[in-house]
Amino acid sequence: MSTQSLATLMTPCLIVDEARMTRNIERLAAHAASLGVPLRPHLKTGKSVEVARRMLPGGTGPAMVSTLAEAEVFAAAGIRDITYGVGIALNKLDRVLDLHRAGCRLTVLVDSAAQARAVADASARAGIAIPALIEIDSDGHRSGLVPDDPEIIEIGRILQDGGAELAGVLCHAGQSYGAVGRAAQAKFAEVERTALVAAAEALRGAGLPCPVVSAGSTPTAHAATDLTGVTELRAGVYVFFDLVMAGIGACAVDDIALSVLTTVIGHQPARGSIMIDAGWMALSRDRGTAAQELDQGYGLVCDEAGRPIPDLIVTQTSQEHGTIAARPGSDAAMPDLPIGTRLRILPNHACATASQHGEYHVIPKDGGPLMEWPRFGGW
Amino acid sequence: MSTQSLATLMTPCLIVDEARMTRNIERLAAHAASLGVPLRPHLKTGKSVEVARRMLPGGTGPAMVSTLAEAEVFAAAGIRDITYGVGIALNKLDRVLDLHRAGCRLTVLVDSAAQARAVADASARAGIAIPALIEIDSDGHRSGLVPDDPEIIEIGRILQDGGAELAGVLCHAGQSYGAVGRAAQAKFAEVERTALVAAAEALRGAGLPCPVVSAGSTPTAHAATDLTGVTELRAGVYVFFDLVMAGIGACAVDDIALSVLTTVIGHQPARGSIMIDAGWMALSRDRGTAAQELDQGYGLVCDEAGRPIPDLIVTQTSQEHGTIAARPGSDAAMPDLPIGTRLRILPNHACATASQHGEYHVIPKDGGPLMEWPRFGGW
Missing domain, CATH: 3.20.20.10 (Alanine racemase)
Structure with missing residues (x-):
């Protein structure tokens, strides 16, 4: 349990959508069972x-x-x-x-x-x-x-x-x-x-x-x-x-259960870009979609509820800065995202992005307050 | 203090050469002082x-x-x-x-x-x-x-x-x-x-x-x-x-004070490659030298003492597997590295590689046993 909500969590942090995770687990379990x-x-x-x-x-x-x-x-x-x-x-x-x-x-x-x-x-x-x-x-x-x-x-x-x-x-x-x-x-x-x-x-x-x-x-x-x-x-x-799996058709984008919650910290209107407080430390350096047909940069930008914003991706990262902008070649309008707006980023590679964090903040599938699940690392 | 030595540390793990670190710190301090x-x-x-x-x-x-x-x-x-x-x-x-x-x-x-x-x-x-x-x-x-x-x-x-x-x-x-x-x-x-x-x-x-x-x-x-x-x-x-800084001439390769200690776990002689137990989880996904004149893959391979092995790099990584091989285009002979051989990998990007680990194992500049310094992460 947690007294936090998506609106109050300190950013950047790692979010799990338990409903999607459960659906993913059940789908493969059923497929394996059908194969015996x-x-x-x-x-x-x-x-x-x-x-x-x-x-x-x-x-x-x-x-x-x-x-x-x-x-x-x-x-x-x-x-x-x-x-x-x-x-x-x-x-x-x-x-x-x-x-x-x-x-x-x-x-x-x-x-x-x-x-x-x-x-x-x-x-x-x-x-x-x-x-x-x-x-x-x-x-x-x-x-x-x-x-x-x-x-x-x-x-x-x-x-x-x-x-x-x-x-x-x-x-x-x-x-x-x-x-x-x-x-x-x-x-x-x-x-x-x-x-x-x-x-x-x-x-x-x-x-x-x-x-x-x-x-x-x-x-x-x-x-x-x-x-x-x-x-x-x-x-x-x-x-x-994750986006790599979506890029090869192994899942749909709305199967992705992991995202990084982040906050808008600046604007560069002359360059059409927006700064967020999730850099590669929060997203990982993984660029697995770079070799795919649809390059998702360092991740696909969603609103706080997890709905993708058309053609908006993380185009560049420093350690603790992310730059979001329209996908190259896109003519999608840049949405109005004032300083302080909270966004969620779908990752290229779930294993790599999750490994940058010490815990999951989990949106329970049956509603109710967020749960916090610890992660561990090391060898 | 630690009862471990380079020969007994569990791999993969992060090594700091304190003598090099001290030299790096003192060099910039002197330069700043000279500029007032x-x-x-x-x-x-x-x-x-x-x-x-x-x-x-x-x-x-x-x-x-x-x-x-x-x-x-x-x-x-x-x-x-x-x-x-x-x-x-x-x-x-x-x-x-x-x-x-x-x-x-x-x-x-x-x-x-x-x-x-x-x-x-x-x-x-x-x-x-x-x-x-x-x-x-x-x-x-x-x-x-x-x-x-x-x-x-x-x-x-x-x-x-x-x-x-x-x-x-x-x-x-x-x-x-x-x-x-x-x-x-x-x-x-x-x-x-x-x-x-x-x-x-x-x-x-x-x-x-x-x-x-x-x-x-x-x-x-x-x-x-x-x-x-x-x-x-x-x-x-x-x-x-790190190698990115060496690649732009901001330092020499032998100024790099950080490396990942790893163990050889397999050979693929038909492909001229060797497997190690350091993948991207230990090295990071950073490919900062990919855009430089000399692409160092996921890192430059050194022997256990930290001496680079000519033209041997980490060419590919999975989560916990690294593949080492001669740099593409190199005709350097593949060294004999039996299973169990311990190697050290110089990283592309020190910030990214260090962030994958919970502690440093430090080779003291004045000799004596290894020291262990904790690292932290999070936001």
Whole structure:
């Protein structure tokens, strides 16, 4: 609870529209259910126990995280089945073991024999079989092994024979973030699925187990129509969505549940621009829409109620200054926004913008006073 | 103090080289002294009481901040003369008054009659004459009034007659961040000075006081050779410097005192790339060198001791993954960096990268164990 309202909150600050967030969560849950595949929500966008509780109906998982700090906070909040989605650094294995000792089944990710050996050695020393997934690369995006790489079998054997637990394979088709439209995203979902199934079959053909076949990204999870052979589906940014996701058609602008509340602090009529008190510190430096058909600058300007103002975007940022102006090429009239006017900015990238803030101010879906939900960061 | 060393710190984390930081602080202090103008260091880069203490030899100011949260933390730490360098939002005046009541002389910035009226009204109501500077625009960068704008006199009269304190004029030639080389930066210093002196003369000619004539940015502060008529010089990012500043010749690469410690977590030999556990969450999304002659990607890769590895940069980032590879077009040999190797990344933009972290791990200039200095954020 909070005694503040949108009209009294100190600016800049982070706003969540709980009704939209709930709709986003329910939509993907229904889609995953229709495909018959359990969902493993990624908690890295929210970094909040309150958001996590709403993404995980059972409250204990399965869940995905991007840092061990997230795993530790969420394990302490009762989540018991967590996959850490970044290739394990050897210096982090002691913390992985501590999470297991605390009752959390933390699964790690490997894509090299060197990591597999370290995971197996740590498992054997501790007498705790750390579950590990082998990361598969389906699209040349960043990490992982291509499905026919013989190192997959080598890693599987090292884990299995060395005292760890070979949990299966995982793939993230990161290039799907550049695929515009449902059909193009569905193709990436099939690219993910095909790569995973091939790798799983390679492991099984070598006499190794592969119980988990984990696929997903927000675009592919929403677009997938056939997940034969896949055992779990992952997605994260869908909880809030953002302008990058709207730009590729993975959501509508009015699905975006996250915004930054800001105040008008000045005018530059000669340049047709207005200054606000949200710079890149509040909005992040993310310019993810710069490469899209519709460049949204540092964010799309809405009124205090969250309604977009046609063609008005944040064109430039300093650390604590934002400049808003009509989108280049637009002939939309500049609205009258006196000093003191409160606006909301929809972000390019929800994960990046949220990470600039220490808490969410949440507009409850059922009305009533704002709620304040803490966020955390760090590693 | 810390029981950690560079070899044992959990990655990713933020490293400060205190010897370089001290050299940067002393160099600008000497230059300002040679020009006969007092320095008002900007504390927004460090956001740390420990860093502030080293930037402010007397310990009480003058200092500059970019948020009221900074003003409140630094005032509590004993700094008594602070200028808040973002045009004042009307909803923040109660906090400004509270800082005055707590013994901190906080000066605000205005560039409109509407703000001036609000500052004067708040001053009159509280019986505290809030000092206000009028922001002058010398280069069309973001906010401020051009020197011959008659609103300057109007604002001066509103402040003076309404119960506030007309403290003077302030200018920040933000376009100087794009000026390459000392000579080009010196021209911007002169642009700042000329605009300020004209505005100050306009105020004085109208019978109004203008005791403070405040100029500066890191590039112009270092390049200025004549500050006649200027009463104080401001700069901030010079405390750490960064690749953007090196790219315009405002510092050398080996002046950069800030880096992110990271660990190698994977290899993609087919693509000539290496994965590290520092993504944009640790490095920030800032791509300030993208528009410079030498694009440094998301940062320049150094060994654990901080020595740059020729032509190796962070070419791509996800939230918690960084991809390092040879700079496009380079024929530098890829070094052998086994999984587990620790590296340090020099940042594009020190303010942005530091803001992603909760603390600094400091290599002391006089040797001995690492120190840990907390950082803060928020508004």
